Amino acid sequence: MEYLLTLITFTPLLGVLLVLLVPKDDERTIKNLGIGISFIPLVLATYLWFAYDKGQSGFQFEFIADWIPAINVNYHVGADGLSVPLMFLTALLTTLGLIYSSYTIKQRVKEFFLLFLLLEMGMLGVFMSLDLVLFYVFWEVGLVPMYLLIGIWGQPKDRPQYSAIKFFLYTLAGSVLMLLAILGLYFYHGTFDIVQLSQGLGSEGPLGLVFGGNSALAIAAFWAFFIAFAIKVPLWPFHTWLPDAHTAAPTAGSVILAGVLLKLGGFGMLRIALPIFPEQFKFYCWDVPIIPILALLSIVYGALVCMAQWDLKRLIAYSSVSHMGYYMLGVSAAAAGWGVSSYSDAAAMASNGAALQMFNHGIITGGLFFLVGVIYDRAHSRDLALMDAEGNPLRDKDNKVLPAFGGLGKMTPYYYGIFLVTAFASLGLPGLAGFWAEFFVFRGAFEIMPWFAAFGVLGIIFTAAYILWKIVQYLFLGDFNLERWKEVTHDAKLTDLMTFEKVTMWPLVLLMIGFGIYPTPLVDFFNSFAQKLFGG
Amino acid sequence: MNLGETLRLLSPELLLLFTGLVVLIVDLIWGDEEKKTIWVPTLSLIGLGAALAATILLWGTPPTTVVAMMAVDPFALFFKLIAIGTVMLVTLAAIPYLQDRTPYRGEFYALLVFACLAITLASSGTTLISVYLAMEFLSITSYVLAGYLRNDMKSTEAGIKYFLYGAVTSAVMLYGMSLLYGATGSIYLAEIGRMVAAGGSGLNDLTVVAIVLMLAGFAFKIVLAPFHQWAPDTYEGAPTPITAFLSVGSKAAGFAILMRVLLTALPAFRYDIGWMAFLMALSIISMALGNLIALRQSNIKRMLAYSSIAQAGYISIGFITLVSNVQGSFLGMNGTLFYLFAYLFTNLAVFSGVIAFESATGSTEIADFRGLVRRSPLIAGVMMVGLLSLAGIPGTGGFLGKFFVFGSAIQFNTAQTLTLALVGVITSVIAAFYYLNIVRYMFFEPADEDAQPVVVTTPVKVGLAVTTVGILAIGLYPQPFIDLATQSIQMLGMAF
Structure with missing residues (x-):
């Protein structure tokens, strides 16, 4: 049992080695092998989900072994209520992404499958790491395959090479400062162990105050960690890599970017930044509320950009900025309520909401990117309106924008139905998964920081606006205009969802509906984490 | 010490000397050009392998001095490992490279072995004379090797430039050494260390001047800015295997001498106006300048030259911030040695690739x-x-x-060393851009329509495999290498 997490994380690496042995022309074997291998971590992660005892706080399936004893670096892994759902999400989206890609990736198949599995290993490794060096290694190892995925399989018109290096350098710039902070923690406290640091620090803890009470160092280290994570989340104004990377990446790459990579940042906040630097985190959420302000800006700015956006994929990308803003608002509220006993329930609630938002955004936005891929595969265009040469939408004589699609609802009802569920889940319709995350975030935030929560609710209105108006109306409503379709797509064939697309989407849709109706299993996971942190 | 013991302690050097001479003679008397292309380098590799084995066998010998001017201590043995490893990998890569470029291949391998011998001597010198002679020996073989392709203008230019800069810095360094000798009356590093520590009238000023002058010579070998001007042209023009050798072997020799001389003879001058501050400045300039200029390069050898300047800056951090009185394994000095070991495999992996590509395409x-x-x-x-x-x-x-050297800078924990770490991480983000730019070309850009597959010969394949395994082994399971580096910082006559 103690090897379960190790097995989940390193099975993809085995897949990489096996794929490497297959000749590159044998694409069928590569695809089957890749998908087949990716089912192993998925099955194991599902097992982990059910085998994990939610009643028990603390880490389970923990395993520790020497790695670099000279500097006290250990291979220390473990799962708790925060990481179990995220590991499941990673394994699920990887498998779905590979299934989808086995039909849509036409060139350099071997490299694609190899890199995708390597990426999965990096992501899973981050979620299980309980040692800062191990965490850092996995954190960066995932960068390289993602960089290559964007650069090699991106659409030429989306500037994939530029987007890929931008993604890489942004993340690297954030993480090298984190590396210095990690080293600083080590020299002050003699350990890289996340559990020891998060539990042992504090006025009564065996390790004493963080950095021995040196507040300047503690603040510097806190910001080093926070910015590294904020770039990944991404929080405004560190988000500018995201629209480029998400737009340029191939469909499955965008799904993983939005579905999992952003969560690495979110996970880091809750696993490292908040438990190790609670005082500093609280200070910048409560006394000097920089972080909640940035969260609000992300929510509102992201949503407003979405409203002005005509490229469907870019629009979904910006919606991530807005949605992860809710996550950050939840974390800010939780941090602000840290250590105040009357707020402990609300703080746990906000933290649950934030964690739920990570998981739900993963399945919902992951789904949306798949759906964008579907229309792009058919139309070879993602513009919602007819565009002129400068990239501005064309207007008719009444100054109304000329939609590029419209009326797809009648032509592709299956696609319409799936898209509608996903879109409504994204705008937080009660009964679908997205609702509960926002509910918990605002339920917690209203008690702790009511003004911020009140402003944050504005975002929900904008979200409804861009989803209903921009996406649903421009794509699906109205009459289908065959002439225009032919003009936009150069005579492409319009077909409804194909089997592999249905296979990719249904698991996500079922989760959206399932956790929308009955979120308790998911909430219980996150609550077991939050109770430990906030002691409610 | 009896003769047998002396011979045993000198066995790596003797084996190298013997190998070099045998290669020369065999090349001279053997007429079969066809067979010679394979057998001469093979002979050289066998000799190098024997020297490597001899070095490993000496491991564990208590530190001692032979012939009054050479130390046999773990520190020297570590650098012998690096030197021999480098030259073996370079020899492998040189086999296809030299094929169509020059008919005189035998001397090339022999000179490489002699250059290797020079590094082993340099890393163990314990007097000003033996250090200087070893450095000159290394320089002269390197000048010849850099200009080896005499029909190639660029190679000739590389040799001449390297020689001119080298001759000047060597003279400057020698002047520094003579000042040190004049001030203390001794050529023995340990003796000088004792005299300097005891102090005396006028000694201080003279020593500071001597340090600055000698640092110029060491920095030239290490390729620390601003003593780097020779590097871009020489790296670009020299036969690529020699570029690889200069960027790893020669640099390591510079570090070995730098560390031994400063730590044995001048530990008293570390702080205040001492060498720590000088080196810190050189390191910061190297990191910033090397990485920024590398961004603009279109020739990979030139780019790697600037990269090598920047890397020298990183490696120096560990030495600058070596922590003497803290028990623990994060000593900056073992960070420097560890970095050099990793750098050996890293840089030679890249160079082996470049050489394989150049051998096939000429570009x-x-x-x-x-x-x-x-x-x-x-x-x-x-x-x-x-x-x-x-x-x-x-x-x-x-x-x-990088983890170790930045770690030691943070462990040292002064404003200056923290700055060093900060400059280090920021410039390494800049560096990622130009390193990945090559990845971009290799992986993102489509090949030309008529591009042929690049054929890789067996020796280069061996080199590529060894270096890759080395990089990953050090990266994933570093403990044995940390132990190696930690044991190797034991240095004869080190004052602290």
């Missing part, structure tokens, strides 16, 4: 690497691993090297 322009992954997935893959290691991405030896 070293970065733009010509486009689509390499289609033409030779092996070269592209290995070069990517090497470049990621240079950039310091986890999972590779290069990452842990």
